[in-house]
Amino acid sequence: MGKTNSIVSKRREKILEYLRVHEELSNNDLSEKLKISPLTLRRDLQALDDEGLITRFYGGAKLIDAKDTLNHKRTHNDINLQLKLNSIAKYAADLVQDGDTIFMNSSSTVLLMLKYLKNKRVNVVTNNGKALNENIDSNVELVLTGGQVYERKQSLVGDFATYILSKITADKCFLGVSGISYESGISTSVLQETLVNHEMIKRCGGPVYILADSSKVGRHHNFSSGDINEISDLITDSDIDKNEIENFQSKNVNVITINYRENSYEKFSNKIT
Structure with a gap:
């Protein structure tokens, strides 16, 4: 169970890393980069949304503070x-x-x-x-x-x-x-x-x-x-x-x-x- 939670946590951190680099990404892009199913991705995005880290839109997602992300001001410590x-x-x-x-x-x-x-x-x-x-x-x-x-x-x-x-x-x-x-x-x-x-x-x-x-x-x-x-x-x-x-x-x-x-x-x- 602990190993599974660790895998999920690392995968979600990877999503945040991608979104720090890009202003926003489509669900298709994220699925391809992470090599996971759309269902698994939806669960991950929902969890990150619930934690107030990202915002979802139709077909994609972005970090809450897009300007900070683009200017590399949102640090790993903040997250x-x-x-x-x-x-x-x-x-x-x-x-x-x-x-x-x-x-x-x-x-x-x-x-x-x-x-x-x-x-x-x-x-x-x-x-x-x-x-x-x-x-x-x-x-x-x-x-x-x-x-x-x-x-x-x-x-x-x-x-x-x-x-x-x-x-x-x-x-x-x-x-x-x-x-x-x-x-x-x-x-x-x-x-x-x-x-x-x-x-x-x-x-x-x-x-x-x-x-x-x-x-x-x-x-x-x-x-x-x-x-x-x-x-x-x-x-x-x-x-x-x-x-x-x-x-x-x-x-x-x-x-x-x-x-x-x-x-x-x-x-x-x-x-x-």
Whole structure:
């Protein structure tokens, strides 16, 4: 199974490589270059489209940012990061159960969860103003906290936002962060968001999940949002330093690493010290 996933992942990377070189390619051209059937190609293109990496048109496909592609500005690292973030968000969305009420903060990674929440009755309570522009499944009930708008991120902050959160109890909490450290906990670069994030943690009756790609692990930003003992799980990518996994386990935090290349994951349960 792992070998099959690896073959699929490499084939899809090859598609992205072709599309980085050319502005766009027809399905026929891609099938010939990759020596695969049109059905297999359609599956690959659909998967890449779902991850927000390409856009499909009748008879072909192109990268989302065609100008960046033509000028060779869209790098391999950019694509890897999008794969990581979408894989993390998809795994997190799968943790949501029918009937759940969940908190989601203003993180762009957490926002990606909305496109993977399908066929579940879910109440989503968020301070992310950008959620209004997302294509949300009809079963999802979106509740904005209200409050003062922090313009740069379109997040809702302030006393009104925290007051609304204080009246809600969530089953699960999903937070994106600027940094997470086993020593100092979670942090953000926006002072105004710290109280909102911490109120979500306080008002969550179940697990608190941190969604952070590996580049944010082991880092601490200016403003603290929560202590490490308030976190139950860290969802990150498989590029995380293995020593960091052990450090978080020693603080009784579960670590789930997503292998974004092979579409698989590994869970490291916490250990009592």
